Amino acid sequence: MNLQNKRILLVVGGGIAAYKALDLVRRLKERGATVVPVMTRGAQEFVTPLAVGALSGGHVFIDLFSREDEQDVGHIRLAREADAVVVAPATADRLARLANGLADDLAGAVLLAAKVPVLLAPAMNPAMWAHPATVRNVERLRGDGVRFVGPNAGEMAERGESGLGRMAEPAEIADALEAILAGSRRLAGKRIVVTSGPTHEPIDPVRFVANRSSGRQGHAIAASLAALGAEVTLVSGPVAIPPPTGVRTLAVETALEMLAAVEAELPADAGVFVAAVADWRPAETAGQKLKKLPGEAPPQLGFAENPDILATVGHHRERPKLVVGFAAETQDLLANALAKLDRKGADMIVANDVAVDETGGSVMGGADNAVHIVSRDGIETWARMSKEAVADRLAGVIADRLEETAS
Template sequence: MSALAGKRILLIIGGGIAAYKCLDLIRRLKERGAGVTPVMTRAAAEFVTPLSVGALAANRVYSDLFDREDEQDVGHIRLAREHGLVVVAPATADRMARLAGGLAEDLAGAILLATRAPVLMAPAMNPAMWEHPATRRNLARLGEDGVRFVGPGTGEMAEKGEAGVGRMAEPLEIVAAAEAILSPKERPLAGLSAVVTSGPTHEPIDPVRYIANRSSGRQGHAIAAALRDAGADVTLVSGPVTLPDPQGVSVRHVETAAEMLSAVEASLPADIAVFVAAVADWRVAAESLRKIKKTAEGPPSLALAENPDILATIGHHAKRPGLVVGFAAETDDLLANARNKLERKGADAILANDVSPEGGVMGGSDNTIRLVTADGVEEWPKLAKDAAAGRLAGWIAARLGRSVRK
């Protein structure tokens, strides 16, 4: 039985092109036994009709804060209190800004301020709007206020030729997020702290160029979220990525390997450390303060220096976490290199994955992992990176055993 069976969900439909997905979202929620009460903003009615929404929800559609009949019994308060979850989809930049600022200029805003139920937002907007500093501030404020988020995803936009982060999560993703909020979860890592690294590092050559790699940060960010969901207090040290920060996680943004190591050491002591970041092995020994120009003498000679080895440093650190997990991204001799890394770097486990171009792991959405420990090799099937992260969180909980505080 779904965790949504018998639950009453208030769905606020915002004014964006992604509003059409809410018709399918209503159907998916009702399939799982949830009752859906729709609230449409004035702008939402420009994209989908109240008739379609009401027919699918088998319920009245609310839209007017000053409706004489509804407000005789202070309808916005009643709607806010009668539901176990409020979902906002699509959550536009404007709606996020209004809630972050505490505005209640319409029925949706009044409900969001009055509700005591969890609020789940599914943002949807143009990538430029999502990346705007104002939206980032509002996202952080809403997260501090306890609002949960699902998405946005990456893909093509309604605007011709535009793509990036900003697509509303698909209906089944929103349903899964709602189920996670409304179903009690085991939190085997409650009371423990974890530090996770994610993404690439950028090692500057001159003011406009740098050494980097193709890491998207998806796996590291997913692991940080999975450890959070398992109850851990998580610090994520992230290199430059285009992903949104996981909610409920303390995030430290860095650029270089040296900055990443410094941020990790500042996060100690910790019970768990998972090093997922694809850290550049080398940096330019002497970064140019001016842009290097082409000359008749040909390409410049770049002297390289070795970057600090973050996994080895923490694996042998005076404040070494109780459990240290590293990643081995290899194109050849996968298991041999992973075993060597396990021994040399003081790790308890190495997650080995083949990052050959044909596999599509770097920057992709799936991963095939071999878990290497002193006890042997555990082969995992090909999994979505979120699923792989959940499996790792379960392995960590099992590995810690009695030391995990329930």
């Protein structure tokens, strides 16, 4: 009954997953919530206001220009009286409208007027979820403080299609809403350092050694921790994505610079080391661009070992209470992650397979991730989900572990 006496404004979007909204209404009410439904025109093509109203036990709001509902500027009242707004399903169209501030229907007007937490449960074809426009819209919304649950991987309504795009199950949405309302400041007063992205190790003034890390997972984790109230410092290698809102971001280039920046932030309550740090750097950096000359062999590059940032912090005299590392592997994933746990002094390793798959894609640079949480308590395997969903779930695990160490 963790939603007891909470007033939840449920926006039902116009996708085939709208039928799940009926079950979501029931589950929210079982947990003690009052559910106030808003249905888009598209939603009514899949489920009826009569069915939604019968389950919610109240009026269903539909029309922005309703003479009855809008005589007292009803969309503002709906937004201000709610404890949270949930959009399920959140279609690609709804994400685009919200990201661009459109308010030409009741759902859009309510979402723009809301000053309470907003939780979106996306549902769409995998191609639509992966489209660059949708990716941009999601990143913009996350930067605005909007929260997401899902989408999940699975079969689509379209025959023979599967992938990332299924709406989260109603129980998952209810759990996520509970976490937001009950634990929105769970990490208040905690200082957390997060590393993200690649490092660039210079060969000469124009060339460097690097990897394919986009920084998306690390940046998402920093944003999720900040959303739980933590004071987050993000130490980021060179990336092409914007820094998350509400996070102090320090830009570095090399592994040596990243280590120095991390050590300067100690002591901290937790350290989350997501960055794909180069293991080696050129032993010497040329002062001028190395030229390709006819008849001459390529220059021979010697390499020096970079510092292991995770191991350094894991055995540091100012070691954080909780140290979380990432293991990006292409083979023997769990064995390598377990070996890193003790060798690097970590409390937890998030293991992910970064090998190129049969489609030519990889976790590095991709939009989703499949991880295993490796600790001394065992191995927990998570289903494939968006990197943002991984970040939200991992932030909850970190909050749990810090609460355990404090008790």
